[in-house]
Amino acid sequence: MSLLELVAVSKRYGGVLALDQVSFTVEAGTIVGVMGANGAGKTTLFALIAGNERPSGGEVRFAGRSLAGLRPDQIARRGVARTFQVVRPFAGLSVRENVLAGALFGTRAFASAALARRAADAIVEEAGLGGQADRLAGTLTLSGQKRLEVARAIATGARLVMLDEVMAGLLPAEVDEMLATLHALQRARGLTLLVIEHVMQALMRLSQRIVVLHLGALIAQGSPEEVAADPEVQRLYFGETA
Amino acid sequence: MSERRDAVLVLGALGAGAAVPAIGSDYWTGFAITALMWIALAQSWSVFSGLSGYVSFGHVVFYGLGAYLVVATWDRLSPALSVPLAALAAAAFALAIGAPVLRVRGPYFVILSFGIAELVKFVVIAAEAAAGHASRLILRTPDLAALFYLMLALAAAATALAWAVRSTRLGHGLRAIREDEVAAETIGVPVARYKLAALALSAAVPGAVGGTMAMRATYFEPLQAFDPMVSFTMIAMAVIGGSDDLRGPVLGALVLVYLSELLWAGAPQLYMVILGALVLGFALFVPGGLCGRAGARRARPA
Ligand SMILES: Nc1ncnc2c1ncn2[C@@H]1O[C@H](COP(=O)(O)OP(=O)(O)OP(=O)(O)O)[C@@H](O)[C@H]1O
Ligand SMILES: [Mg+2]
Numbered sequence: 319m320s321l322l323e324l325v326a327v328s329k330r331y332g333g334v335l336a337l338d339q340v341s342f343t344v345e346a347g348t349i350v351g352v353m354g355a356n357g358a359g360k361t362t363l364f365a366l367i368a369g370n371e372r373p374s375g376g377e378v379r380f381a382g383r384s385l386a387g388l389r390p391d392q393i394a395r396r397g398v399a400r401t402f403q404v405v406r407p408f409a410g411l412s413v414r415e416n417v418l419a420g421a422l423f424g425t426r427a428f429a430s431a432a433l434a435r436r437a438a439d440a441i442v443e444e445a446g447l448g449g450q451a452d453r454l455a456g457t458l459t460l461s462g463q464k465r466l467e468v469a470r471a472i473a474t475g476a477r478l479v480m481l482d483e484v485m486a487g488l489l490p491a492e493v494d495e496m497l498a499t500l501h502a503l504q505r506a507r508g509l510t511l512l513v514i515e516h517v518m519q520a521l522m523r524l525s526q527r528i529v530v531l532h533l534g535a536l537i538a539q540g541s542p543e544e545v546a547a548d549p550e551v552q553r554l555y556f557g558e559t560a
Numbered sequence: 561m562s563e564r565r566d567a568v569l570v571l572g573a574l575g576a577g578a579a580v581p582a583i584g585s586d587y588w589t590g591f592a593i594t595a596l597m598w599i600a601l602a603q604s605w606s607v608f609s610g611l612s613g614y615v616s617f618g619h620v621v622f623y624g625l626g627a628y629l630v631v632a633t634w635d636r637l638s639p640a641l642s643v644p645l646a647a648l649a650a651a652a653f654a655l656a657i658g659a660p661v662l663r664v665r666g667p668y669f670v671i672l673s674f675g676i677a678e679l680v681k682f683v684v685i686a687a688e689a690a691a692g693h694a695s696r697l698i699l700r701t702p703d704l705a706a707l708f709y710l711m712l713a714l715a716a717a718a719t720a721l722a723w724a725v726r727s728t729r730l731g732h733g734l735r736a737i738r739e740d741e742v743a744a745e746t747i748g749v750p751v752a753r754y755k756l757a758a759l760a761l762s763a764a765v766p767g768a769v770g771g772t773m774a775m776r777a778t779y780f781e782p783l784q785a786f787d788p789m790v791s792f793t794m795i796a797m798a799v800i801g802g803s804d805d806l807r808g809p810v811l812g813a814l815v816l817v818y819l820s821e822l823l824w825a826g827a828p829q830l831y832m833v834i835l836g837a838l839v840l841g842f843a844l845f846v847p848g849g850l851c852g853r854a855g856a857r858r859a860r861p862a
Contacts, residue, residue, distance in 0.1 A: 368746055394748030402746075408739035419736045422729050423748030431727070474747050 319382050321346040321510050322367070322478055327376035329362050329534075336362040338534040339376065344527075346477070349504060349511040351525030353518070353545070355554070358531040360514045361403050364480045367512075368400045369393040380478065397425050399476035401467035403483045403514070409456030416455050416466055417442050417473045424474025438473055444506075445469035446499055461492050465499070472503055480512040485520055493520055500524065518555070522546070566806040567723040573810075574599075574716050581705040589704050593776060595817045596711040600769050601790070602797035602809035603718035607725050608762030609795070610803030612755055613738030614662065617670050617791050618677030622650035622763040624786035626770030628684060631780035634698045643710070643771045650767025651760040658756040665741070674788065681786035688782060695781035702775060710772050718765045722806055725761065734758055735804070796839045802849025811850055 320343035329337040337359045344350050354360050365371040367378050369390040378385045385393055399420075408416045418438040421428070428434040442451050445465045450458060455466055464484045471479050481500070485493045497520060504511055515521040521528065522542040530538040530551055538548040545551055580592045601623070609616050626646035633642050657676060664672055688694070702710075725731045733754045736744035745751045774780050793816065801812025816835065823831040842849060 370742065370746060389750075390742075390745040391748045391750045394746060400746060402743065406740045406743040408736055408743065410739050411735060415732075415735070419732050419744075419749070420747045422732050423736075425748070470743075470747060 320344060321381060322512070323379040324363075324367075325377045325379065327363075327366060327378060328374045329359070329366055329371065330374040335534050337366070337373075337531075340531070340534075340536045341376075342529050342536060342539055344478070344510060344512060346510050347508055348526045349513060349524055351521040351528040351542070352512060352514045352531065353521060353528055353551075354531035357533075359534040360531055361482055362534075363531070364400045364482055364512070364514070367393075367478075367480065368398055370400075391423070394424055394474060394476070397475070397477040398480070399424065399471035399474045399478070400480040401464075401471050401482050401484055403486070405460070405463040405467055407455035407458070407463050407466055409454065411455060412452050413447050413455055413458070413462075413466055413469075414439060414442055414451045417445075417447075417469045420470040420473030421475070424476060426475035441469050441473045444499070444503060445472075446495065461488050464488070465496070468500070468503070472507070472509070476509075478510045478512065480514075482514045483516060484513075485515055485517050493517060497524060563723065563727055563806065567719065570719050570806055570810050571716055574712060574719065578709070578712060581708050586704055589708050591817075591821070593704075593708050593711050595814060596708075596715040597769055597773060598793065598797055598813035598817055599810050600711065600715040600718040600765050601794040602801070602813045603715070603722050604762050604765040604769075605794045606798045606803040606809045607718075607722050608758045610798055610808075611725065611731060611734035611738060612758055614665070614755065614759075615670050615795070616673040616759075616762075617788075617795065618673035618675070619762075619766055619794055620786055620788060620790040621677035621680050622654065622766040623770035623773070623790055624677075624681065624684070624782070625653055626650050626767035627774035627780055627785040628770075628782075629767075630771035631696050631698055631774050639702065639771070639775060643768050646771035647764040647768040650763040650770075654760040654763035655756060658759045659752075662752065662755045662759065674791070677786060677788065677791065681782055684782045684786065695779055697779045698775070699778070701778050707772060707776050711769070714765055714769055714772065719806065719810070721761060721765065722809075725758070726806065730754060730757065793835075796835055798849070800838055800842050800849055802851035805849065805851035808849045808851040815850075 322344040324341050326339045326341050327337055328339055340363065352360050352363065362371065366373050369385065369388055380396055380398060408419065418435060421434045421438040428437065442448060445468055447462065447465055447469060450462060455463065458466060468481065468484055485496050488496060503509065513521065513524060525542055527540065528542055528545040529536060530545060532554060538545050538551050577592060581589045605616065605619050608614065626649065629646045629649050630639065630642045661672055661676065733744065733749040736749050737751050737754065741751055770785065797812035797816050798809045800815060801810065802808025819834065820831050846852065
């Protein structure tokens, strides 16, 4: 059984069909990349899975159960976490407190507050924020805030973590660091990752499978090689104008 | 942990205050009752508004309902029963209005909370007029020392409550809600339930305080019991002292009670002007209050 199943999921905003009958599955323990031009519906997809938005049609299933009608906090407790493309740190709390909030809620039940603190502090370190643990989240640089998004999502103990352009706006060296961090975090925890990224090279290196959205529709999926060789993707991404 | 140190500090100071009726005159006991009342109110306000960021301009409604309940049941219930009942009634009222009201954020919530308190005030005025009362007198109220110890217990209860909320998941969840409600629910904070629980907890002590102050005044008059200045004053105290800190509301209450004592007799208008200026100044330049984190709370990315 797949960890995540999307069955003909659609989302309409007024006249805009942001997602049009999108269906695909994600196997547990894999890293799946989500590709697509601006406005393709990638962020909308995450919002539907996490429960921030309700689908206009279709169904999202996680670990064999439907998520229909659940609130975001209920979905989080089932084991789904996401980051926000436009970062949403708890700006007035320290980095440590941000990640602790993820640990205290989400899926995990700690026997004591001290254990939750220890777990959160470990993730702060792993995410490369150890030196800034006591700074207010609002004072971090963009790259720091992106790391914090990742750390807070992972701290929830989610099995499925959805990362929305966590490498956008980073310097090449920072992208390499982030890739290493993500690989390490994913392997250590056996996570399933769904990753939106515009940096194609990074996405190809990170993902085992890739799904491609275009104007709300799923137009290709497969291994990075298969997707890169797909004529439709070739046409859209590598030149030839229609 | 510093939260525990703060709680021990505040509760210890309140404990030391227990000596006031024994060593001071009635004037000082009365003054201490006023100070303790404001500590209890500001501390309670901060449990909800300081942590959740939903700024209530209507907390006097809980105080007024508590006063009304104690006075209306005076001939039938002993205060030992009616004061706890006032706390429960205020919390129940908070639960009843909370579900619809807490859907509204920001300035709309501020206005709504103020409006509800005003609405309840006029409903009580109308009900009292219909029952043939302009105001009510109550007789054989407890003596000053008894009221002092009751108020001391309420200030301590509010502080203990604030400590308990802060050191549990509820406090962490409320802070997350204050900082970003969408992010909070996305990491699993049950936002609707938490806001409602915080509002009810934050309403209980003001209910009991209102009941106690009715006994101190020995009468009940709706315009006074539901006076919006009570809401404004508790906000001012929490903001000046620091609304996300156990010591903040206590410090803010002491500062303003002292200031009002200094100015009230000679220049009451000046008190209002200074109060307004202080709230404005702190909200703009020292958002964390006297006890806050070095003014960096609203800092934006570098
Ligand atoms: N809340 C909303 N209300 C109205 N339209 C929306 C809303 N959210 C998204 N859309 C529209 O839905 C479409 C998909 O947007 P979405 O943000 O999912 O794209 P994306 O693939 O994440 O793009 P980007 O790469 O720019 O982040 C766009 O046309 C967008 O304008
Ligand atoms: Mg997007």
